[in-house]
Amino acid sequence: MIRCVIVDDEPLARQLVREYLAMDEELEIVAECANGFEAVKAVSAHDPDLLFLDIQMPKLDGFEVLSLLDRSPMVVFVTAYDEYALRAFEVHALDYLLKPFSEERFRAVLERVRQQMLLRDRVPVGPMAAKLRTKPLQRIVVRDENGAIDVVPVSRVDYVEADDDAIVIATAGRKLRKQQTLGDLASELDPDRFVRIHRSYLLNIERLEKLELYAKDSRVALLRDGTKLPVSRAGYVRLKELL
Amino acid sequence: MTLERVRVALYAVAAVSGVALVSSAFLLTRQGIAATTAIAAAVPPSLLFGFIGFASRFSCRALPLRTTGFTRLAVAHLGAAVVASGLWLLAWQRWLSLLGETAADTTMILGVGVLLYAAMIAVHYLVLEVEASRRAEEAALRYQLLAREAELKAFKAQIDPHFLFNSLNAVAALCGSRPGDAREMTQLLANFFRQTLRLGALDRITLAQEIELASRYLAIEKVRFGARLDMHIDVDDAAAARSVPPLLLQPLIENAVRHGIASTLDGGVVDVRARVDGGLLRIRIENPADPDRDVARGEGIGIQNARGRLAAISGGRAALTTTEDAGVYRVEIELPA
Numbered sequence: 380m381i382r383c384v385i386v387d388d389e390p391l392a393r394q395l396v397r398e399y400l401a402m403d404e405e406l407e408i409v410a411e412c413a414n415g416f417e418a419v420k421a422v423s424a425h426d427p428d429l430l431f432l433d434i435q436m437p438k439l440d441g442f443e444v445l446s447l448l449d450r451s452p453m454v455v456f457v458t459a460y461d462e463y464a465l466r467a468f469e470v471h472a473l474d475y476l477l478k479p480f481s482e483e484r485f486r487a488v489l490e491r492v493r494q495q496m497l498l499r500d501r502v503p504v505g506p507m508a509a510k511l512r513t514k515p516l517q518r519i520v521v522r523d524e525n526g527a528i529d530v531v532p533v534s535r536v537d538y539v540e541a542d543d544d545a546i547v548i549a550t551a552g553r554k555l556r557k558q559q560t561l562g563d564l565a566s567e568l569d570p571d572r573f574v575r576i577h578r579s580y581l582l583n584i585e586r587l588e589k590l591e592l593y594a595k596d597s598r599v600a601l602l603r604d605g606t607k608l609p610v611s612r613a614g615y616v617r618l619k620e621l622l
Numbered sequence: 623m624t625l626e627r628v629r630v631a632l633y634a635v636a637a638v639s640g641v642a643l644v645s646s647a648f649l650l651t652r653q654g655i656a657a658t659t660a661i662a663a664a665v666p667p668s669l670l671f672g673f674i675g676f677a678s679r680f681s682c683r684a685l686p687l688r689t690t691g692f693t694r695l696a697v698a699h700l701g702a703a704v705v706a707s708g709l710w711l712l713a714w715q716r717w718l719s720l721l722g723e724t725a726a727d728t729t730m731i732l733g734v735g736v737l738l739y740a741a742m743i744a745v746h747y748l749v750l751e752v753e754a755s756r757r758a759e760e761a762a763l764r765y766q767l768l769a770r771e772a773e774l775k776a777f778k779a780q781i782d783p784h785f786l787f788n789s790l791n792a793v794a795a796l797c798g799s800r801p802g803d804a805r806e807m808t809q810l811l812a813n814f815f816r817q818t819l820r821l822g823a824l825d826r827i828t829l830a831q832e833i834e835l836a837s838r839y840l841a842i843e844k845v846r847f848g849a850r851l852d853m854h855i856d857v858d859d860a861a862a863a864r865s866v867p868p869l870l871l872q873p874l875i876e877n878a879v880r881h882g883i884a885s886t887l888d889g890g891v892v893d894v895r896a897r898v899d900g901g902l903l904r905i906r907i908e909n910p911a912d913p914d915r916d917v918a919r920g921e922g923i924g925i926q927n928a929r930g931r932l933a934a935i936s937g938g939r940a941a942l943t944t945t946e947d948a949g950v951y952r953v954e955i956e957l958p959a
Contacts, residue, residue, distance in 0.1 A: 477787070
């Protein structure tokens with residue numbers, strides 16, 4: 380049996396995939412999801428072999444869903460937009476179905492799925508997807524240990540702090556932990572807005588109130604909410620370039 | 623001030639000074655003063671008068687002919703003329719006494735001053751009028767250009783191909799289990815596109831026609847989005863009869879679905895309301911929108927185009943504002959008759 384999850388925010392689009400899958404006895408639908416949150420949960424719960432994934436969806440788009448997965452199903456994108464095809468193959472998607480698609484085309488996809496099942500050496504899609512989102516990043520998705528998902532628009536990020544091999548994102552009084560390096564995140568964000576003021580700190584410059592000198596060559600950044608962050612010498616140079 | 627205007631100003635000063643010089647020198651020679659002495663004596667007061675005459679340009683600008691009452695105009699300029707001529711006469715007397723001469727006929731000099739001042743005022747008003755009409759022509763031309771550009775953009779943006787692809791996909795889905803609904807959906811789509819082409823070719827349509835198109839569009843999207851999309855349309859009779867440029871609202875309604883309803887998990891209502899209020903047509907489109915949706919900051923093409931077209935057709939008197947709070951996105955349009 381090949382176990383599938385269908386993810387699409389339009390009920391009729393899900394129905395069409397469901398009907399095509401029903402014609403093939405080897406395929407079983409283990410979950411249908413109307414948005415990205417449900418998709419992340421369903422993949423965790425069912426560990427499916429195959430994911431039919433729409434791209435444009437509320438809250439989390441298809442690529443953001445992939446970046447949050449802790450398993451690596453085969454992925455077939457199903458979308459009306461052809462402009463994501465290149466990115467889809469970069470995240471090792473198995474195929475890319477353009478709506479509306481023919482039954483013939485759908486059968487060809489299933490044929491590829493069967494061949495892939497025999498190989499059984501799947502590349503995990505999550506980390507790849509994380510690297511290939513639109514740049515600069517508009518929002519950061521975080522998933523905690525309990526599986527709860529937070530979507531934080533970058534405009535609401537105050538600063539990001541490195542913590543071992545993870546980062547802690549400070550946003551509106553909350554702190555969210557994410558498994559990613561600070562350098563990695565910094566490279567995805569708009570460099571005109573987020574400055575590496577210190578090896579361990581990335582600051583949203585819109586939050587900066589002022590810089591204070593507290594010893595020779597040593598400065599702290601005072602944020603609007605009163606937080607103080609250390610500024611290294613190199614960080615100070617980067618800040619000055621921007622201000 | 624541009625170089626061009628500085629040059630014109632200098633010419634004006636020179637001309638007034640010249641006329642003042644010739645006429646006053648003539649008066650002096652008639653009193654029996656030698657011609658060369660008369661001309662030399664007339665130079666400084668005439669130059670002074672030239673500058674006073676030029677300065678009157680600013681009082682003309684402050685009192686535009688069209689909007690200032692006659693008495694106010696007459697009193698202001700007559701007063702200024704008397705003061706200016708008085709100054710000119712005073713300058714004369716001081717200057718002549720310095721040269722050891724006396725002017726016998728001061729009333730004539732005063733008279734020449736008043737006449738010259740009046741002529742200067744007339745010239746200023748003429749120049750201001752020419753400038754104003756040139757500016758009006760430029761503005762009209764600019765609006766015409768804006769209008770054409772906006773129309774072009776609107777036509778290009780008219781049909782979103784993804785809307786078509788997604789709708790066709792819905793038709794394909796319906797064919798299997800609900801063929802009757804599939805047939806109806808093809809009808810809805812055909813009617814919508816036919817109507818779009820027909821209305822798009824017209825110059826102006828009624829708001830009622832535009833709203834009808836919007837409800838056809840929303841009916842199609844309702845098939846796709848199901849329970850996530852509802853619509854509420856409330857247009858009073860006076861508003862429905864008003865004329866609007868075709869397809870002004872359509873891109874905004876499409877935005878309400880594509881960036882609004884589609885961005886939220888539970889969807890909601892696209893609420894369209896239009897009223898005539900104090901001669902103004904007021905249209906409001908409201909829809910739920912996820913505040914965290916992934917959009918580049920700033921306004922989308924749809925809003926920019928609508929704003930451009932409104933500016934073009936109303937000569938800048940119409941307004942389009944967008945607001946977003948508590949998960950509700952709102953576009954408001956004010957359109958004079």
